[in-house]
Structure formats: C-alpha cells, structure tokens
Amino acid sequence: MTSNDTKRLRIAIQKSGRLSDESQGLFKKCGMKINLADRRLIAHVANMPIDLMLVRSSDIPGLVMDGVCDLGIVGDNTLEEHALERQLTGENSKYEKISSLNFGACRLSIALPEEVEYEGIQSLDGLRLATTYPRLLNRFASANNIKFEFCKLNGSVEVAPRVGLADGICDLVSTGTTLEANGLKEVEVIYQSKAALIKGEGPLNAVKQQTLDTLLPRIKGVLKARESKYIMLHAPKDRLNEVVALMPGSETPTVLPLAERDDRVAIHMVSTETFFWETMEELKNLGCNSILVMPIEKMMG
Ligand code: ATP
Numbered sequence: 001m002t003s004n005d006t007k008r009l010r011i012a013i014q015k016s017g018r019l020s021d022e023s024q025g026l027f028k029k030c031g032m033k034i035n036l037a038d039r040r041l042i043a044h045v046a047n048m049p050i051d052l053m054l055v056r057s058s059d060i061p062g063l064v065m066d067g068v069c070d071l072g073i074v075g076d077n078t079l080e081e082h083a084l085e086r087q088l089t090g091e092n093s094k095y096e097k098i099s100s101l102n103f104g105a106c107r108l109s110i111a112l113p114e115e116v117e118y119e120g121i122q123s124l125d126g127l128r129l130a131t132t133y134p135r136l137l138n139r140f141a142s143a144n145n146i147k148f149e150f151c152k153l154n155g156s157v158e159v160a161p162r163v164g165l166a167d168g169i170c171d172l173v174s175t176g177t178t179l180e181a182n183g184l185k186e187v188e189v190i191y192q193s194k195a196a197l198i199k200g201e202g203p204l205n206a207v208k209q210q211t212l213d214t215l216l217p218r219i220k221g222v223l224k225a226r227e228s229k230y231i232m233l234h235a236p237k238d239r240l241n242e243v244v245a246l247m248p249g250s251e252t253p254t255v256l257p258l259a260e261r262d263d264r265v266a267i268h269m270v271s272t273e274t275f276f277w278e279t280m281e282e283l284k285n286l287g288c289n290s291i292l293v294m295p296i297e298k299m300m301g
Contacts, residue, residue: 007207008049009215012063012072015054019195022103023073027052029298030218049211058082064200065092070208071200075104077133077172077193084135094201098216102223104195105174108133111184112168113161118187122146124168130160131170133191140190158182217300225299228272233283233291234258237265246282248273270296 013023027034033046043052053069060074061082079095086093110129112118121144128149131137141148151166158178160166170190173179179186197219204212235243244253244267253269275293283291 006051007205008051009071009204009208009211010051010053010069012053012055012060012069012074014057014060014073017057019057019073019075019104020054022101022195024052026073026101026103026219026222029222030215048214049207050215061095061198062086064198065095067200067202069200070204071098071212072198073101073195074198075106075193075195077106077108077136077191079196079198080191081133081135084139088135092201096199096201097196098199099197099219099223101195101197102226104193106172106193107174107189108136108170108191108193109173109186110137110168110170110188110190111158111173111179111186114183114185116168118185121188124148124188127167129168129170130157130166132157133170136191137170140188158184221299224272225296227274228270228296228299229275230268230294230296231271231275231292232266232268232294233288234264235267235283236287237263239286240265240267242286243267243283243288244269246279246286247271248275248279270299 011027013027014020024034024036027045032048032050034052035044035046037043041054043054045052053063055063057074057078060069060072061079063069064072065082065086083093083095110124125146126149128151129137130151130153132152132154134150134152137148137150151160153160153165157169157171159182160169161184162182168187169184172193173186176186199212203209231247233243240255247253247269248271253267256266256268258264258266280291280293
C-alpha cells in the first residue's frame with residue numbers, strides 16, 4: 001500500500017531522539033493540532049488532513065523513497081547514506097529535498113585516539129574504522145584515493161577503539177564532548193549535515209498537493225521567524241543611516257517620532273540574521289538607547 005491511497009498527507013518523523021522534539025515543534029508552530037498517544041505508530045492531526053508516522057530516523061528515507069510516506073524529516077547524513085546504499089543494491093533511491101531545516105546540525109567526522117599522531121589524510125590509508133555510515137565514508141575514501149576497512153556499528157561507535165574493535169571511528173559530532181570523554185580527537189570532517197524535509201519522487205494527488213501548498217509557506221514562515229528578531233531602539237536623528245547600516249539583514253525600518261524630542265527617533269525593524277551583543281554595543285556607541293531585541297513567532301510575506 002502506498003500513501004497515495006488516502007487523501008491525508010502522510011509525513012514520517014523520528015519517534016524519539018535528537019530530531020523528534022524539533023520536528024513536532026515545527027509542525028505545532030505551523031498550526032497542527034497533533035493527537036499524540038504513546039506507542040502509536042500514526043498520530044493524526046486534528047485540524048488538517050495530515051497524519052504523522054512516528055518511526056526510527058533510519059527508516060524514514062526508505063519509507064519516503066518507497067512511497068509509504070509522502071514526506072519525511074530526516075538528517076542529511078541518514079538520507080544520503082541510505083540513498084548511496086540503495087544505489088548499490090539497485091533499489092529506488094529518488095527523492096526531492098523540499099527544504100533544509102535549521103535544526104539537527106552536526107558533522108560526520110573521523111576521529112582517532114588522542115595519542116595517535118595525525119599526519120594528514122594519506123596517513124588514514126588502510127585503517128579500520130568503526131562507523132554507522134560506511135557508504136559516506138567510502139565516498140570520502142574514494143575521493144581521496146585511500147581505502148578503509150569498516151566495522152559497521154549502529155550505536156556506541158565511540159568505544160570501538162578502546163575495546164580493540166577498530167583503529168578509529170567515523171561518527172556524528174556536534175560539540176565534540178563525547179569524543180573527548182572517550183579519549184578521541186577529531187581529525188577530518190567528511191560531511192556536514194542538517195535536518196531536511198523530503199518528498200518522494202513524482203506528483204502528489206491533487207488533495208495532498210493542496211495540503212502541501214498550505215503547509216510549505218507556514219514551514220518557511222516558522223524557519224524565517226526563528227532566525228529573525230524584532231528590534232526596537234531610540235537613536236539620534238542625525239545618525240540614522242549609520243544605525244540602520246549596523247543592523248544585519250534588516251528590512252526597511254519604521255522611524256517614529258518621540259514625544260518631546262526633536263533630536264531623537266524610535267526605530268523598529270526586523271533583522272533576519274543573528275543579532276550579536278557586539279552589534280548592540282556598537283549601537284550604544286552611536287548614541288542609541290532603549291535597545292530591545294525580541295523573538296518573532298510567525299512571519300509571512
Ligand atoms: P534512530 O531514530 O534510527 O535511532 P539515530 O540513532 O541516528 O536514529 P539520534 O541519535 O537521535 O538517532 O540522531 C538523529 C539525527 O540527529 C542524526 O542522524 C543527525 O542527523 C542528527 N544529529 C544532530 N546532532 C547529532 C549528534 N551530536 N550526534 C548524533 N546525531 C546528531
């Protein structure tokens with residue numbers, strides 16, 4: 001049975017793990033009322049024709065590529081490993097990346113025991129590496145004209161060198177603390193990953209396409225709002241251009257008069273980039289005060 005049998009858009013998300021809260025949070029911010037009951041495989045969305053399928057991250061690419069789910073949220077790392085694997089076995093590996101999402105950022109890196117002296121990529125040639133991602137690692141090896149031996153592990157990869165299973169590892173890293181705690185050092189980043197919204201190949205039926213057409217602008221709006229800030233401040237009137245030039249990614253500011261002040265104005269604007277403390281300090285140095293930086297919940301248009 002493919003998901004095209006129904007009029008409800010079926011989206012696969014991770015049931016529990018690093019991407020699950022963010023994936024559900026994104027959809028809730030898009031206005032979905034998700035009916036979540038523990039241990040259920042499918043969660044119905046009460047106010048939209050959408051069902052969420054709660055599964056393991058590693059099952060999501062296959063479910064989407066095989067048409068069991070229309071869409072899925074999965075890390076680029078899992079997606080690409082799965083696509084490479086399917087290409088080798090001749091299975092369908094086609095999908096469409098609808099949007100990159102701004103969570104789940106990590107990198108796939110090769111790490112070696114701290115005491116090993118690292119002398120560049122060529123010194124990795126012939127090593128035995130423990131990894132959950134042999135295909136991505138193999139692609140890196142071919143591109144650099146080296147060969148690895150693999151030890152495929154689906155968890156606790158970082159203990160492999162200590163117990164004598166491998167010379168090093170190739171695993172996902174975000175802060176590096178797990179590597180450090182296991183006496184390992186990161187020597188090569190082979191892949192950068194983020195969560196992505198994917199769709200199977202081919203068109204959706206008209207009803208599902210209509211649901212996607214409603215959902216997609218909302219997702220984009222949530223993502224944009226997350227990176228944006230609403231900024232309000234008071235500034236000297238004669239330094240307006242300098243003040244506006246300091247705002248990262250700002251759109252046309254609103255300039256408002258201040259009661260009983262001819263020399264100062266209030267400025268309101270949306271900044272679409274990260275707003276740093278350093279910028280606030282520079283604004284203060286230009287004579288601005290009452291600087292407020294506020295989160296935005298939703299954005300459209
Ligand atoms: P499954 O749901 O199949 O058990 P998993 O074991 O990969 O998947 P998680 O450890 O929750 O589950 O990771 C899910 C995804 O989160 C990863 O594939 C990756 O895209 C992303 N991620 C972000 N930061 C990290 C990190 N530090 N370590 C591992 N994954 C990370």
